[in-house]
Amino acid sequence: MSNIIDLSLSELVSNIKNKKISSNEATSAYVERSKKSRSLNAYNEETFDSALKKSTEFDSKPDLNKKLPGVPIAVKDLFCTKNVKTTASSKILNNFIPTYESTVTKNLWNDGAILLGKLNCDEFAMGSSNETSYFGNVISPIDKDLVPGGSSGGSASALAAKLTPATIGTDTGGSIRQPASFTGTVGLKPTYGSCSRYGIVAFASSLDQAGPMTRNVKDAALLLEVMSSFDNNDSTSVDFKRPMYSNDLSKNIKGKKIGIPKEYRVEGMSEEIEKLWEDGKKYLKDCGAEIIDVSLPHTKFALPTYYIVAPAEASSNLARYDGVKYGFRTEGDNLIDMYEKTRSAGFGDEVKRRIMIGTYVLSSGYYDAYYLKAQKVRRLIKNDFNNVFQKVDAILTPSTPSSAFKIGEKSNDPVSMYLNDIFTVPVNLAGLPGISIPAGLDKKGYPLGIQIIGKSFDEQNILNIAYSMEDKINFKFNLKEWWMNE
Protein backbone atom coordinates (compact mmCIF):
# COMPACT_ATOMS: atom_id res chain seq x y z
CA MET A 1 0.00 0.00 0.00
CA SER A 2 1.16 3.55 -0.70
CA ASN A 3 2.12 5.90 2.09
CA ILE A 4 -0.69 7.20 4.28
CA ILE A 5 0.14 10.81 3.45
CA ASP A 6 -0.20 10.10 -0.29
CA LEU A 7 -3.81 9.00 0.05
CA SER A 8 -6.57 11.41 -0.83
CA LEU A 9 -9.14 12.23 1.85
CA SER A 10 -11.67 9.82 0.30
CA GLU A 11 -9.07 7.04 0.08
CA LEU A 12 -8.02 7.59 3.69
CA VAL A 13 -11.65 7.47 4.80
CA SER A 14 -12.26 4.18 3.00
CA ASN A 15 -9.04 2.68 4.40
CA ILE A 16 -10.10 3.61 7.92
CA LYS A 17 -13.59 2.25 7.31
CA ASN A 18 -12.10 -1.01 6.02
CA LYS A 19 -9.88 -1.15 9.11
CA LYS A 20 -6.72 -1.15 7.01
CA ILE A 21 -5.48 2.04 8.66
CA SER A 22 -6.27 3.20 12.17
CA SER A 23 -6.99 6.79 13.09
CA ASN A 24 -3.83 6.80 15.20
CA GLU A 25 -1.68 5.60 12.31
CA ALA A 26 -3.07 8.33 10.07
CA THR A 27 -2.76 11.03 12.72
CA SER A 28 0.81 9.98 13.61
CA ALA A 29 1.82 10.12 9.94
CA TYR A 30 0.50 13.66 9.54
CA VAL A 31 1.90 14.86 12.87
CA GLU A 32 5.32 13.51 12.00
CA ARG A 33 5.32 15.12 8.57
CA SER A 34 4.01 18.43 9.92
CA LYS A 35 6.79 18.52 12.49
CA LYS A 36 9.37 18.08 9.73
CA SER A 37 7.80 20.87 7.71
CA ARG A 38 7.91 23.77 10.15
CA SER A 39 10.03 25.77 7.72
CA LEU A 40 6.87 26.38 5.65
CA ASN A 41 5.37 28.32 8.58
CA ALA A 42 1.98 26.83 7.73
CA TYR A 43 0.78 26.34 11.31
CA ASN A 44 -0.09 29.10 13.79
CA GLU A 45 -1.00 26.59 16.47
CA GLU A 46 -0.21 22.87 16.59
CA THR A 47 -2.56 20.58 18.50
CA PHE A 48 -0.58 17.42 17.79
CA ASP A 49 -0.66 15.91 21.27
CA SER A 50 -4.38 16.26 21.69
CA ALA A 51 -4.88 14.98 18.12
CA LEU A 52 -2.87 11.83 18.89
CA LYS A 53 -4.80 11.32 22.11
CA LYS A 54 -8.13 11.75 20.34
CA SER A 55 -7.08 9.31 17.62
CA THR A 56 -6.33 6.63 20.22
CA GLU A 57 -9.69 7.30 21.83
CA PHE A 58 -11.34 6.99 18.43
CA ASP A 59 -9.61 3.67 17.72
CA SER A 60 -10.71 2.23 21.06
CA LYS A 61 -14.35 2.79 20.12
CA PRO A 62 -14.39 3.48 16.38
CA ASP A 63 -17.61 4.76 14.86
CA LEU A 64 -17.07 3.86 11.25
CA ASN A 65 -20.42 5.23 10.12
CA LYS A 66 -19.07 8.76 10.38
CA LYS A 67 -18.13 10.50 7.15
CA LEU A 68 -14.65 11.48 8.39
CA PRO A 69 -13.94 8.66 10.87
CA GLY A 70 -10.91 9.60 12.94
CA VAL A 71 -9.47 11.70 10.10
CA PRO A 72 -6.96 14.37 11.21
CA ILE A 73 -7.60 17.79 9.67
CA ALA A 74 -5.86 21.14 10.14
CA VAL A 75 -8.04 24.24 9.62
CA LYS A 76 -7.54 27.91 8.85
CA ASP A 77 -6.94 30.00 11.95
CA LEU A 78 -10.07 32.01 11.26
CA PHE A 79 -12.46 29.38 12.66
CA CYS A 80 -13.10 29.65 16.38
CA THR A 81 -12.13 26.40 18.04
CA LYS A 82 -13.20 25.86 21.63
CA ASN A 83 -10.27 26.06 24.06
CA VAL A 84 -7.76 26.28 21.18
CA LYS A 85 -6.15 29.64 20.45
CA THR A 86 -7.72 31.41 17.47
CA THR A 87 -5.87 34.48 16.24
CA ALA A 88 -6.94 35.30 12.65
CA SER A 89 -3.15 35.78 12.33
CA SER A 90 -3.46 39.12 14.12
CA LYS A 91 -1.57 40.51 17.09
CA ILE A 92 -4.85 41.87 18.41
CA LEU A 93 -6.19 38.30 18.89
CA ASN A 94 -2.83 36.76 19.79
CA ASN A 95 -4.09 35.62 23.21
CA PHE A 96 -7.68 34.78 22.28
CA ILE A 97 -8.98 31.38 23.34
CA PRO A 98 -12.59 30.93 22.20
CA THR A 99 -15.06 29.44 24.64
CA TYR A 100 -17.19 28.18 21.76
CA GLU A 101 -16.82 26.31 18.48
CA SER A 102 -17.65 27.56 14.97
CA THR A 103 -20.53 25.67 13.35
CA VAL A 104 -18.43 24.53 10.39
CA THR A 105 -15.67 23.02 12.55
CA LYS A 106 -18.27 21.54 14.88
CA ASN A 107 -19.75 19.78 11.84
CA LEU A 108 -16.31 18.30 11.07
CA TRP A 109 -15.76 17.00 14.62
CA ASN A 110 -19.33 15.66 14.80
CA ASP A 111 -18.57 13.61 11.72
CA GLY A 112 -15.45 12.11 13.27
CA ALA A 113 -12.64 14.47 12.22
CA ILE A 114 -9.82 15.40 14.62
CA LEU A 115 -8.18 18.83 14.83
CA LEU A 116 -4.48 18.77 13.87
CA GLY A 117 -3.88 22.48 14.29
CA LYS A 118 -4.67 26.00 13.16
CA LEU A 119 -3.22 27.22 9.89
CA ASN A 120 -1.63 30.55 9.10
CA CYS A 121 -3.49 33.06 6.91
CA ASP A 122 -3.42 36.72 6.00
CA GLU A 123 -4.34 38.93 8.97
CA PHE A 124 -8.15 38.86 9.27
CA ALA A 125 -8.08 37.13 5.85
CA MET A 126 -7.09 40.42 4.22
CA GLY A 127 -4.53 39.65 1.56
CA SER A 128 -3.73 37.58 -1.51
CA SER A 129 -0.27 36.29 -0.56
CA ASN A 130 -0.28 35.41 3.14
CA GLU A 131 2.30 38.16 3.68
CA THR A 132 0.08 40.21 6.00
CA SER A 133 0.08 37.59 8.79
CA TYR A 134 1.40 38.75 12.17
CA PHE A 135 3.16 35.37 12.35
CA GLY A 136 5.10 35.89 9.13
CA ASN A 137 4.54 34.78 5.58
CA VAL A 138 3.88 31.19 4.62
CA ILE A 139 6.19 29.47 2.16
CA SER A 140 4.75 27.58 -0.79
CA PRO A 141 5.92 23.97 -1.14
CA ILE A 142 5.93 24.60 -4.90
CA ASP A 143 9.09 26.73 -4.62
CA LYS A 144 10.84 28.44 -1.71
CA ASP A 145 10.56 31.98 -3.16
CA LEU A 146 6.85 31.73 -3.90
CA VAL A 147 3.83 32.90 -1.98
CA PRO A 148 1.19 30.20 -1.49
CA GLY A 149 -1.50 32.79 -2.26
CA GLY A 150 -3.97 34.11 0.24
CA SER A 151 -5.68 34.61 2.38
CA SER A 152 -5.95 30.85 3.03
CA GLY A 153 -2.20 30.52 2.37
CA GLY A 154 -1.35 28.28 5.32
CA SER A 155 -4.20 25.99 4.32
CA ALA A 156 -2.99 25.80 0.71
CA SER A 157 0.61 25.25 1.72
CA ALA A 158 -0.25 22.56 4.28
CA LEU A 159 -2.52 20.81 1.80
CA ALA A 160 -0.04 20.88 -1.10
CA ALA A 161 2.81 19.76 1.16
CA LYS A 162 0.63 16.92 2.47
CA LEU A 163 0.64 18.06 6.09
CA THR A 164 -3.11 17.40 6.21
CA PRO A 165 -5.32 15.17 4.02
CA ALA A 166 -7.66 18.10 3.38
CA THR A 167 -8.41 21.47 4.92
CA ILE A 168 -10.95 24.25 5.11
CA GLY A 169 -10.56 27.90 4.27
CA THR A 170 -12.70 31.00 3.88
CA ASP A 171 -13.23 33.00 0.71
CA THR A 172 -14.28 36.67 0.72
CA GLY A 173 -12.82 37.67 -2.66
CA GLY A 174 -10.92 34.56 -3.76
CA SER A 175 -9.16 33.45 -0.58
CA ILE A 176 -9.84 29.75 -1.22
CA ARG A 177 -9.68 29.62 -5.02
CA GLN A 178 -6.58 31.76 -5.60
CA PRO A 179 -4.28 29.88 -3.17
CA ALA A 180 -5.67 26.58 -4.51
CA SER A 181 -4.77 27.72 -8.02
CA PHE A 182 -1.25 28.76 -6.89
CA THR A 183 -0.55 25.42 -5.23
CA GLY A 184 -2.08 22.93 -7.66
CA THR A 185 -4.97 21.99 -5.36
CA VAL A 186 -8.77 22.09 -5.47
CA GLY A 187 -10.66 24.92 -3.73
CA LEU A 188 -14.41 25.43 -3.60
CA LYS A 189 -16.24 28.57 -2.50
CA PRO A 190 -19.85 27.56 -1.83
CA THR A 191 -22.92 29.70 -2.46
CA TYR A 192 -23.38 32.44 0.14
CA GLY A 193 -25.64 30.91 2.81
CA SER A 194 -24.50 27.30 2.32
CA CYS A 195 -21.93 27.08 5.15
CA SER A 196 -22.65 28.83 8.43
CA ARG A 197 -20.57 31.91 9.26
CA TYR A 198 -21.16 31.39 13.00
CA GLY A 199 -17.84 31.38 14.84
CA ILE A 200 -15.75 32.49 11.87
CA VAL A 201 -13.80 35.68 12.58
CA ALA A 202 -15.75 38.16 10.44
CA PHE A 203 -14.13 40.13 7.63
CA ALA A 204 -16.88 41.21 5.19
CA SER A 205 -20.12 39.61 6.27
CA SER A 206 -22.02 39.87 2.98
CA LEU A 207 -19.17 38.11 1.13
CA ASP A 208 -17.51 35.64 3.55
CA GLN A 209 -18.02 31.92 2.93
CA ALA A 210 -16.18 28.89 4.26
CA GLY A 211 -15.31 26.07 1.88
CA PRO A 212 -13.22 22.92 1.33
CA MET A 213 -9.63 22.80 0.02
CA THR A 214 -8.65 19.33 -1.13
CA ARG A 215 -6.42 17.22 -3.36
CA ASN A 216 -9.19 16.29 -5.77
CA VAL A 217 -12.79 17.03 -6.67
CA LYS A 218 -14.27 13.98 -4.96
CA ASP A 219 -12.70 15.08 -1.66
CA ALA A 220 -14.16 18.56 -2.08
CA ALA A 221 -17.63 17.05 -2.55
CA LEU A 222 -17.22 14.94 0.59
CA LEU A 223 -15.93 17.80 2.75
CA LEU A 224 -18.60 20.23 1.53
CA GLU A 225 -21.24 17.65 2.42
CA VAL A 226 -19.95 17.65 6.00
CA MET A 227 -19.39 21.43 6.30
CA SER A 228 -22.64 22.71 4.83
CA SER A 229 -25.65 22.92 7.16
CA PHE A 230 -28.55 25.17 8.00
CA ASP A 231 -27.75 27.10 11.17
CA ASN A 232 -30.01 29.31 13.25
CA ASN A 233 -26.94 31.04 14.65
CA ASP A 234 -26.26 32.64 11.25
CA SER A 235 -29.11 34.91 10.14
CA THR A 236 -28.04 34.53 6.48
CA SER A 237 -27.81 30.74 6.56
CA VAL A 238 -30.15 29.34 3.91
CA ASP A 239 -32.48 26.46 4.65
CA PHE A 240 -32.44 24.24 1.55
CA LYS A 241 -32.24 20.51 0.99
CA ARG A 242 -28.52 19.85 0.87
CA PRO A 243 -27.59 17.12 -1.61
CA MET A 244 -25.24 14.27 -0.78
CA TYR A 245 -22.59 15.85 -2.95
CA SER A 246 -20.13 12.95 -2.87
CA ASN A 247 -22.76 10.25 -3.51
CA ASP A 248 -24.33 12.19 -6.33
CA LEU A 249 -21.02 13.00 -8.00
CA SER A 250 -21.21 12.09 -11.68
CA LYS A 251 -19.15 12.47 -14.83
CA ASN A 252 -22.21 12.73 -16.98
CA ILE A 253 -22.30 16.34 -18.13
CA LYS A 254 -23.66 15.62 -21.59
CA GLY A 255 -25.72 18.50 -22.94
CA LYS A 256 -24.60 20.96 -20.25
CA LYS A 257 -24.19 24.47 -21.57
CA ILE A 258 -20.95 26.17 -20.52
CA GLY A 259 -20.46 29.92 -20.93
CA ILE A 260 -17.14 31.53 -21.85
CA PRO A 261 -17.22 35.19 -20.80
CA LYS A 262 -15.27 37.37 -23.21
CA GLU A 263 -14.51 39.99 -20.54
CA TYR A 264 -12.27 37.50 -18.73
CA ARG A 265 -9.81 37.61 -21.60
CA VAL A 266 -7.81 40.41 -19.99
CA GLU A 267 -4.90 42.34 -21.34
CA GLY A 268 -1.52 40.79 -20.72
CA MET A 269 -2.90 37.34 -19.98
CA SER A 270 -0.20 34.74 -20.62
CA GLU A 271 -0.28 32.27 -23.48
CA GLU A 272 -0.30 29.38 -21.05
CA ILE A 273 -3.49 30.61 -19.42
CA GLU A 274 -5.03 31.21 -22.81
CA LYS A 275 -4.10 27.65 -23.74
CA LEU A 276 -5.42 25.94 -20.64
CA TRP A 277 -8.68 27.81 -21.09
CA GLU A 278 -8.87 26.54 -24.70
CA ASP A 279 -7.97 23.02 -23.51
CA GLY A 280 -10.70 23.29 -20.90
CA LYS A 281 -13.27 24.07 -23.58
CA LYS A 282 -12.07 21.12 -25.64
CA TYR A 283 -12.30 18.73 -22.69
CA LEU A 284 -15.82 19.89 -21.98
CA LYS A 285 -16.82 19.38 -25.60
CA ASP A 286 -15.30 15.89 -25.47
CA CYS A 287 -17.58 15.20 -22.50
CA GLY A 288 -20.60 16.23 -24.56
CA ALA A 289 -21.02 19.73 -23.16
CA GLU A 290 -21.87 22.70 -25.35
CA ILE A 291 -19.65 25.81 -25.33
CA ILE A 292 -21.41 29.16 -25.62
CA ASP A 293 -19.79 32.61 -25.78
CA VAL A 294 -21.32 34.94 -23.21
CA SER A 295 -20.81 38.45 -21.90
CA LEU A 296 -20.53 39.75 -18.33
CA PRO A 297 -20.20 43.43 -19.26
CA HIS A 298 -19.56 44.82 -15.76
CA THR A 299 -16.65 42.51 -14.95
CA LYS A 300 -14.03 45.24 -14.89
CA PHE A 301 -15.99 47.12 -12.22
CA ALA A 302 -16.05 44.17 -9.83
CA LEU A 303 -12.69 44.84 -8.17
CA PRO A 304 -13.22 48.56 -7.43
CA THR A 305 -16.70 47.67 -6.14
CA TYR A 306 -15.22 44.99 -3.93
CA TYR A 307 -12.64 47.43 -2.55
CA ILE A 308 -15.46 49.65 -1.32
CA VAL A 309 -17.89 46.99 -0.08
CA ALA A 310 -15.38 44.70 1.67
CA PRO A 311 -13.45 47.43 3.56
CA ALA A 312 -16.73 49.12 4.54
CA GLU A 313 -18.00 45.91 6.12
CA ALA A 314 -14.57 45.21 7.60
CA SER A 315 -14.33 48.63 9.24
CA SER A 316 -17.65 47.93 10.90
CA ASN A 317 -16.82 44.31 11.87
CA LEU A 318 -13.40 45.21 13.26
CA ALA A 319 -14.78 48.01 15.44
CA ARG A 320 -15.22 45.32 18.11
CA TYR A 321 -11.47 45.08 18.69
CA ASP A 322 -11.14 47.77 21.30
CA GLY A 323 -9.02 46.13 23.98
CA VAL A 324 -11.93 45.82 26.41
CA LYS A 325 -13.61 42.42 26.24
CA TYR A 326 -10.95 40.23 24.65
CA GLY A 327 -7.74 40.39 22.76
CA PHE A 328 -4.67 42.55 23.08
CA ARG A 329 -4.69 45.89 24.92
CA THR A 330 -2.30 48.84 25.15
CA GLU A 331 -2.99 51.00 28.17
CA GLY A 332 -3.72 54.70 27.55
CA ASP A 333 -4.31 57.93 29.40
CA ASN A 334 -8.06 57.62 28.99
CA LEU A 335 -10.61 55.39 27.26
CA ILE A 336 -10.25 56.93 23.78
CA ASP A 337 -6.47 56.94 24.06
CA MET A 338 -6.57 53.26 25.04
CA TYR A 339 -8.74 52.41 22.00
CA GLU A 340 -6.47 54.30 19.63
CA LYS A 341 -3.23 52.86 20.98
CA THR A 342 -4.63 49.32 21.18
CA ARG A 343 -5.84 49.37 17.59
CA SER A 344 -2.71 51.06 16.31
CA ALA A 345 -0.43 48.47 17.90
CA GLY A 346 -2.76 45.49 17.39
CA PHE A 347 -3.54 45.75 13.67
CA GLY A 348 -1.04 45.36 10.84
CA ASP A 349 -0.65 47.80 7.95
CA GLU A 350 -3.01 46.13 5.45
CA VAL A 351 -5.78 45.82 8.04
CA LYS A 352 -5.37 49.47 9.00
CA ARG A 353 -5.44 50.46 5.34
CA ARG A 354 -8.73 48.62 4.82
CA ILE A 355 -10.31 49.96 8.00
CA MET A 356 -9.37 53.45 6.85
CA ILE A 357 -10.81 52.88 3.34
CA GLY A 358 -13.99 51.49 4.88
CA THR A 359 -14.35 54.30 7.39
CA TYR A 360 -13.84 56.87 4.63
CA VAL A 361 -16.44 55.42 2.24
CA LEU A 362 -18.99 55.21 5.05
CA SER A 363 -18.24 58.65 6.46
CA SER A 364 -20.58 61.58 6.25
CA GLY A 365 -20.46 63.23 2.83
CA TYR A 366 -18.91 60.26 1.04
CA TYR A 367 -21.45 57.49 1.70
CA ASP A 368 -23.53 58.12 -1.43
CA ALA A 369 -20.55 58.69 -3.71
CA TYR A 370 -18.78 55.49 -2.71
CA TYR A 371 -20.71 52.98 -0.64
CA LEU A 372 -24.13 53.44 -2.20
CA LYS A 373 -22.56 53.63 -5.65
CA ALA A 374 -20.74 50.33 -5.02
CA GLN A 375 -23.94 48.64 -3.87
CA LYS A 376 -25.61 49.72 -7.08
CA VAL A 377 -22.76 48.42 -9.22
CA ARG A 378 -22.89 45.21 -7.22
CA ARG A 379 -26.49 44.86 -8.42
CA LEU A 380 -25.35 45.31 -12.03
CA ILE A 381 -22.70 42.61 -11.57
CA LYS A 382 -25.25 40.24 -10.09
CA ASN A 383 -27.66 41.01 -12.95
CA ASP A 384 -24.92 40.14 -15.46
CA PHE A 385 -24.68 36.66 -13.95
CA ASN A 386 -28.47 36.31 -13.76
CA ASN A 387 -28.72 37.11 -17.46
CA VAL A 388 -25.98 34.68 -18.45
CA PHE A 389 -27.46 31.90 -16.34
CA GLN A 390 -30.65 32.15 -18.40
CA LYS A 391 -28.59 30.68 -21.22
CA VAL A 392 -25.94 28.47 -19.62
CA ASP A 393 -25.56 26.01 -16.73
CA ALA A 394 -22.05 27.08 -15.70
CA ILE A 395 -19.22 29.44 -16.64
CA LEU A 396 -15.60 28.51 -17.33
CA THR A 397 -12.80 31.01 -16.62
CA PRO A 398 -9.16 31.00 -15.53
CA SER A 399 -8.82 31.15 -11.71
CA THR A 400 -6.10 33.81 -11.61
CA PRO A 401 -4.43 36.12 -14.15
CA SER A 402 -1.00 34.53 -13.46
CA SER A 403 0.72 31.77 -11.53
CA ALA A 404 2.09 32.36 -8.01
CA PHE A 405 4.32 35.42 -7.63
CA LYS A 406 7.40 35.82 -5.51
CA ILE A 407 7.45 36.80 -1.87
CA GLY A 408 7.78 40.59 -1.67
CA GLU A 409 6.99 41.07 -5.37
CA LYS A 410 3.68 42.87 -4.87
CA SER A 411 3.67 43.77 -1.19
CA ASN A 412 4.46 47.46 -1.75
CA ASP A 413 1.78 48.04 -4.33
CA PRO A 414 -1.73 47.45 -2.93
CA VAL A 415 -3.53 47.91 -6.25
CA SER A 416 -1.38 45.39 -8.12
CA MET A 417 -1.93 42.95 -5.26
CA TYR A 418 -5.69 43.53 -5.44
CA LEU A 419 -5.70 42.86 -9.21
CA ASN A 420 -4.80 39.25 -8.50
CA ASP A 421 -8.41 38.59 -7.52
CA ILE A 422 -9.89 39.87 -10.76
CA PHE A 423 -11.44 36.49 -11.73
CA THR A 424 -12.57 35.45 -8.27
CA VAL A 425 -14.10 38.62 -6.78
CA PRO A 426 -17.18 38.85 -9.07
CA VAL A 427 -18.30 35.44 -7.79
CA ASN A 428 -18.32 36.68 -4.18
CA LEU A 429 -20.16 39.88 -5.09
CA ALA A 430 -22.88 37.77 -6.73
CA GLY A 431 -22.88 35.16 -3.92
CA LEU A 432 -22.34 32.29 -6.38
CA PRO A 433 -20.43 29.02 -5.99
CA GLY A 434 -17.07 28.67 -7.73
CA ILE A 435 -14.48 25.92 -7.82
CA SER A 436 -10.84 26.12 -8.88
CA ILE A 437 -9.11 22.96 -10.06
CA PRO A 438 -5.51 22.56 -11.19
CA ALA A 439 -5.34 22.79 -14.97
CA GLY A 440 -1.69 22.87 -15.95
CA LEU A 441 1.71 24.46 -15.44
CA ASP A 442 3.13 27.69 -16.78
CA LYS A 443 6.55 28.13 -18.40
CA LYS A 444 8.22 28.31 -15.01
CA GLY A 445 6.61 25.02 -14.03
CA TYR A 446 4.21 26.61 -11.53
CA PRO A 447 0.59 25.43 -11.23
CA LEU A 448 -2.32 27.26 -12.84
CA GLY A 449 -5.99 26.78 -12.05
CA ILE A 450 -9.24 26.91 -13.94
CA GLN A 451 -12.50 28.07 -12.38
CA ILE A 452 -16.04 26.84 -12.87
CA ILE A 453 -18.78 29.18 -11.66
CA GLY A 454 -22.30 27.90 -11.05
CA LYS A 455 -25.79 29.09 -10.29
CA SER A 456 -26.74 29.66 -6.66
CA PHE A 457 -26.87 26.38 -4.73
CA ASP A 458 -25.87 24.43 -7.83
CA GLU A 459 -22.64 23.09 -6.28
CA GLN A 460 -23.46 19.59 -7.50
CA ASN A 461 -23.36 20.77 -11.08
CA ILE A 462 -19.98 22.54 -10.85
CA LEU A 463 -18.57 19.60 -8.90
CA ASN A 464 -19.69 17.25 -11.67
CA ILE A 465 -18.17 19.47 -14.36
CA ALA A 466 -14.92 19.73 -12.37
CA TYR A 467 -14.95 15.95 -11.81
CA SER A 468 -15.24 15.33 -15.56
CA MET A 469 -12.51 17.82 -16.41
CA GLU A 470 -10.15 16.53 -13.71
CA ASP A 471 -9.89 13.20 -15.52
CA LYS A 472 -9.09 14.78 -18.85
CA ILE A 473 -6.62 17.31 -17.44
CA ASN A 474 -4.81 14.61 -15.46
CA PHE A 475 -2.77 17.24 -13.58
CA LYS A 476 0.63 16.13 -12.30
CA PHE A 477 3.06 18.13 -10.24
CA ASN A 478 6.33 16.61 -9.16
CA LEU A 479 6.56 17.78 -5.57
CA LYS A 480 10.17 17.84 -4.45
CA GLU A 481 10.31 17.76 -0.69
CA TRP A 482 12.99 20.44 -0.41
CA TRP A 483 11.55 21.99 2.77
CA MET A 484 11.62 18.84 4.90
CA ASN A 485 14.18 18.49 7.64
CA GLU A 486 14.87 15.02 8.87
Added chain:
Amino acid sequence: MSIDLKTVKHISKLSRISLDEEKAKKLESDLNSIFKWIEQLNELKTENIEPLSSIVEAKLRLRKDEIKSKNIREEILKNSPDENKDFFVVPKVVE
Protein backbone atom coordinates in the same frame (compact mmCIF):
# COMPACT_ATOMS: atom_id res chain seq x y z
CA MET B 1 -10.95 63.70 -5.72
CA SER B 2 -7.73 63.52 -3.73
CA ILE B 3 -7.30 62.74 -0.07
CA ASP B 4 -5.06 65.15 1.85
CA LEU B 5 -3.14 64.57 5.04
CA LYS B 6 -5.79 66.37 7.07
CA THR B 7 -8.45 63.94 5.79
CA VAL B 8 -6.21 60.97 6.58
CA LYS B 9 -5.88 62.20 10.15
CA HIS B 10 -9.64 62.73 10.38
CA ILE B 11 -10.30 59.16 9.17
CA SER B 12 -7.75 57.84 11.63
CA LYS B 13 -9.66 59.59 14.42
CA LEU B 14 -12.95 58.12 13.21
CA SER B 15 -11.31 54.67 12.98
CA ARG B 16 -9.80 55.00 16.46
CA ILE B 17 -6.38 54.13 15.12
CA SER B 18 -3.57 56.47 16.14
CA LEU B 19 -1.04 57.22 13.40
CA ASP B 20 2.38 58.81 13.52
CA GLU B 21 3.33 61.36 10.87
CA GLU B 22 5.28 58.87 8.76
CA LYS B 23 2.44 56.30 8.70
CA ALA B 24 -0.07 59.03 7.93
CA LYS B 25 1.96 60.16 4.92
CA LYS B 26 2.34 56.60 3.66
CA LEU B 27 -1.42 56.09 3.99
CA GLU B 28 -2.11 59.36 2.19
CA SER B 29 -0.23 58.07 -0.83
CA ASP B 30 -1.72 54.53 -0.63
CA LEU B 31 -5.27 55.81 -0.28
CA ASN B 32 -4.86 58.21 -3.16
CA SER B 33 -3.68 55.50 -5.50
CA ILE B 34 -6.46 53.16 -4.36
CA PHE B 35 -9.19 55.79 -4.73
CA LYS B 36 -7.88 56.92 -8.09
CA TRP B 37 -8.40 53.35 -9.24
CA ILE B 38 -11.82 53.14 -7.56
CA GLU B 39 -12.99 56.31 -9.38
CA GLN B 40 -13.53 54.28 -12.56
CA LEU B 41 -16.93 53.37 -11.10
CA ASN B 42 -18.01 56.88 -12.09
CA GLU B 43 -18.04 55.74 -15.73
CA LEU B 44 -21.26 53.91 -14.90
CA LYS B 45 -24.67 55.55 -14.75
CA THR B 46 -26.52 54.10 -11.77
CA GLU B 47 -29.34 56.58 -11.03
CA ASN B 48 -32.15 54.06 -11.31
CA ILE B 49 -30.40 51.01 -9.92
CA GLU B 50 -31.56 49.56 -6.64
CA PRO B 51 -28.55 49.12 -4.28
CA LEU B 52 -27.76 45.51 -3.36
CA SER B 53 -26.91 45.15 0.30
CA SER B 54 -27.30 41.43 0.75
CA ILE B 55 -27.26 38.42 -1.53
CA VAL B 56 -29.82 36.61 0.62
CA GLU B 57 -32.73 38.86 -0.15
CA ALA B 58 -35.39 36.81 1.53
CA LYS B 59 -36.98 38.32 4.62
CA LEU B 60 -34.90 37.79 7.73
CA ARG B 61 -36.19 34.96 9.88
CA LEU B 62 -37.98 35.71 13.12
CA ARG B 63 -37.37 33.64 16.21
CA LYS B 64 -38.59 33.55 19.78
CA ASP B 65 -36.65 35.81 22.11
CA GLU B 66 -35.50 33.22 24.61
CA ILE B 67 -32.47 32.54 26.77
CA LYS B 68 -30.39 29.72 25.35
CA SER B 69 -27.15 29.99 27.26
CA LYS B 70 -27.13 30.20 31.03
CA ASN B 71 -24.39 30.75 33.60
CA ILE B 72 -21.69 31.64 31.10
CA ARG B 73 -20.40 34.66 33.01
CA GLU B 74 -16.99 33.11 33.49
CA GLU B 75 -16.74 32.15 29.83
CA ILE B 76 -17.61 35.66 28.76
CA LEU B 77 -15.05 37.25 31.07
CA LYS B 78 -12.35 34.65 30.43
CA ASN B 79 -10.64 36.51 27.59
CA SER B 80 -10.75 39.95 29.23
CA PRO B 81 -7.34 41.60 28.74
CA ASP B 82 -7.39 42.97 32.28
CA GLU B 83 -6.23 40.95 35.31
CA ASN B 84 -9.62 41.39 36.95
CA LYS B 85 -11.84 38.51 35.78
CA ASP B 86 -14.97 39.61 37.64
CA PHE B 87 -15.62 42.67 35.48
CA PHE B 88 -14.49 44.24 32.23
CA VAL B 89 -12.17 47.01 33.39
CA VAL B 90 -11.56 50.22 31.43
CA PRO B 91 -9.76 53.47 32.28
CA LYS B 92 -11.81 55.86 34.41
CA VAL B 93 -14.54 57.42 32.26
CA VAL B 94 -16.50 59.58 34.74
CA GLU B 95 -14.64 62.04 36.98
